[in-house]
Amino acid sequence: MFKLILPLIALSILFSCQENTGQDQVQVQSNSDQENNETQKITNHSYSKLDEVKTTHLNLELTLNMNDRVIDGVARHEVKNNGFEKAYFDVKNLNISKVTTGKKGEEKEVQFEIGESDTLLGAPLSININKTDELINIYYSTNPDAEALGWLDPELTGSGKFPFLYTQGQAILTRSWIPVQDTPENRITYSAKVKAPKGILPLMSATNPTELNDSGVYTYEMQQAIPCYLLALTAGELEYRQLSHNSGVYAEPHLIDASAKEFKDIPKMIDAAEGLYGKYAWDVYDVLVLPYSFPFGGMENPRLTFLTPTLIAGDGSLVSTVAHELAHSWSGNLVTNSTWDDFWLNEGFTVYFENRIMEKVYGEEVAKMLAIIEYQELQNTVQQMEEEGRAEDTHLKLDLDERNPDDGMTDIAYVKGAFFLKTLEREVGREKFDQFINDYFNAYKFETLTTEDFLKYLETNLLEPNNVEFNTEEWIYGAGIPDNVVQIESDRLAKVQALSKVIKNGESLPKDLKREDKTTQEWMAFIRGFEGELSVEKMEAIDAQLNFKNSGNSEIMTEWFVLGIKNDYKALRPEIKAFLKKVGRRKFLEPIYTTLIQTEENHEWAKEVYSEARPFYHAISFNTVDEILGVEY
Template sequence: MRFALSAVLLLFAAACSSGGDAPQEEVMVSPILTTEDAKDPASFAQPEVARVTHVDLDLALDFESRSVSGTATLDVLADPDADTIVLDSKGLQISAITNEDGADVPFTVGETVEGKGEPVTVTIGDARQITVAYTAPDSAALQWLSPEQTAGGEHPYLLSQGQPTLNRTWIPTQDSPGIRQSWEARITAPKPLTVVMSGLSVGEPEDVGDDRRAFRFSMTKPVAPYLIAIAAGDLEFRELGPRTGVWSEPAMIDAAAAELEDTEAMVEAAEELYGPYRWGRYDMIVLPPSFPYGGMENPVMTFLTPTFIAGDKSLTGLVAHELAHSWSGNLVTNANWSDSWLNEGITSYFENRIVEKVYGKKRAEQEAALSFAGMEEAIAENGSDAMITALHLPPEEATPDGGSSGIIYDKGATFMRTVEKIVEREKFDAWLRQWFDSHAFQPATSALLLEDMRANLVQGDKELEEKLQLDAWVYEPGLPDNVARPAESAFAEVDRAASAYEDDGTLNPELWGGWTTAERQRFLARLPRELSAAKLAELDSKLGLSETGNNEIRFAWLELALENRYEPAVPQAEQFLSTVGRTKFVRPLFKALVDQGAWGRPIAERIYADTRSGYHAVTQGAVDKVMGRDG
């Protein structure tokens, strides 16, 4: 470490405050971690020398060219003798970089490195603020939808997905989760579109001529750069509570608001568990179905797929998960992608605790059991001695998209649940709340978490240290023998029904009708993987699988049917794949087809030719690999 940049938490009073009517708030500058395990190989940045602390965007949205252009003004904190700063870029067209006085400063754009983009090295001299003028013509983070791809069918739509490293395709900054930055933005868009971002709205939209309006936003808290997000379209807002609400296209607003009516109760439950919500508002936007993820925890504006809308709130664990990220992931963030479990595993544990408070112990136990099964499947698939099954990922797996969700999410949650069981809930909750408080708005590593756990939970108790097996959980593959297993009663009835079906074909539609979504998912997962066309037809007829409005159940049915070359499921799958862009659903269905060789690959090729252009770049990349198109 060349200087004490990482050692202090600085406060600049209104140094980076928004314009307009924004309150003059203090803007924090988060510390950085400079330990070896905190370095981010997915970024070109050298934050121990010079780093970005604040980003001020002034951008115009161009729906005709499908590009954004304008300026990004960056505040820099640097070693006194540093005269350069290195930024991340991927495909940005930079026309000029100037200092505080408006004078041009030299910069070079390096050679493209696969998976990382191009380093932009700026000679700043003694300047501590620079302005980058640029255009982002083909941003992988941004998806531009034609009116025909929206629910309303009249206006275009824009949505972004920046995690893990896609924001460097539309924002020139240091795109690493350990380099937290506050930000503000002025965005212009054609009327009558409304722009929302993952910051608090500042003032009212203002006319700027040329039939355009400007929208302003501010995020005074330092966040990981991947959490800067934007959406624009024909949007309507519905209030859900004193600090919660939802945006969506008008055609979806009633269904979205009904499904999300428990959000305020979820926020209250989360606060009771682990302390105050620190971001002001908790709003959400239900996006068009091309959004590649179930949800994205962008601060003050969670992005949600419409595929969670089932009409009965049975899939709102997704909302609990994204809300929990307001503590785990957004408040305390993995310093790099080798420790993604710090974001996702702790959040998955927290999600389940929120579900328990709002919806009861039975639902929470069932969803935890499904998560446990997901972990076991991932370990079985990769091998219990494979390092990819360790929570802290080895270098070859620690890429931004590396690891397995069954490990990062499910093993991470199981680890937290195991510690809770050993030390008991009251003591564990006190420690976890302390973790969030002590490391708020800071990056973290596995080593830092274990250090904190030993200092504030184990507290020198050697017997407890041995019981917890902390290092084995985090750094070793497979499962330690102290693992807390789910309650055997969680799916007792369902498992008996699945066994009866496997034994003699007994199928009870009345039981199915009374089951929860988790129970139905469990039943379908426990069915034999090889079934005849007659058996599949009976399942569909008696259980209504192809007609369900629950996308999790519909997906599970389609995957099973395609794996068995069930011809009637092909048009069902084609319809599903043409209307849903969620990678979790899309990739496995194409894989199920491709794995069927001469029967399935032509079907996959035909469907993908028609649907690929409607998917976000994240989903395209995942399916391209399945189809053998990568590279």
């Protein structure tokens, strides 16, 4: 995930002193006293006051209105009430029709108020309750432009027969489709009942059906406590293919065979992960291949990882993303950052763990190449942030107060975090480090913690017992990459980088370039080896042999398109346009559009392409591209 820039959204809030009539969007002002400033107090990007009243279990009743792009629902919160008469939830662009307390069938309607809306955080929903109330029921509906919801018309799906829906809640978008206490520090269990149109299979980050039923009503249970950003829902024309006793693949019918083939090694990855850091705690590990508009490579929703179809390269060369999302089952889902300032605790551990899984399943050399490619991207990110005067954003521990938490979703959290752990491993040895990680996951399983909590645990359980002095403060609170960072080398990457120099400086192109001899990471290193400069003639000659522009490998195509744009290789424009209209993954869109705006001519062409491509993108992606191109819609 990369930097997310959200649009300014004006929410119209109706305040009324009348009693609730039960009609949609009627809000009841809370009691005779006006809300004071404390109502608007924001802690950890949330209006909730967990020390007063907090959710322990959520029961959802949802009806999917696919054609209208609306979810009608009831969110029934079982809460721990520490003797308070108000409960606070986060909402964003939701229509609240009424709020009740008590069991179903014995409900009592209560007063509520939606406070002033913030363009980033949404608004506080404050509810009047009794000190003994433990059940709060919020009746609501979403809006068609809810930021967490990705709606696709039938023509944007494989068969063209049915609409499609998926959610993306991380970091603070769950509040735009469910009224919740939307902070990672509170973990909850949940259950749900979902009614879907005929032919549509709904799935959640919970127990799931594998086929349609006649009623169109499906039930779900998540018995392990999760943070709210991991609440997930999808619905569409889907098929299931089992891979092992505890893993399988969902995809649209036209992609199910290719998906099952591409991800056939998932059972091996699960075995490798459990061999490293203990038993998988979520019973089932299924993956869902979403349509191309999905803005990320993957999302680690427990029991149902969401994946982009751009991972289907035909040769299994991009499955490290699957290893990454699987690793989140330990780092992030099992042990979670308490605040978004501590996001590296999720992603740094996950990138480290991902690399260990890849090493165990595919070998040390593959793992090395993956790590080097990531380190190159980290170096570029650090350089760019320093040039922009954002050195503080290169710290592992961030200060995201009054900022979008997605500003912290950069290579710093992911790769600097991983290399911090790799460097620690070098200092104490792999055996001791693996035992430390095992103990850490067990110590904090199904809990949240801050960076400072982790540092105390690190000092007490690894550094002190092994008499190791380590520059922890510099790594966590310092800018850039410390000098003692572990160095990784790969002979295979070195060879392709040398080949790049021969081609760049030579008069003719070697005639024996064969794609099947190289991994994705080798070809990425090969393209990067030109350092942004290569003649159009040589690019054409490389395409004649390797057909990078139509390779079907999105990682390679993005690297190639960026190089082509920099060197005025205009013959690539049809392929770039087709790619931008098909793929909604922000990781690929951001560098292509950013490179296009460097010249006036390319900038104008990019805006023309974007006007056609934007309807295919999720809000997370088009918000970013709007900002890059300087356009408003």
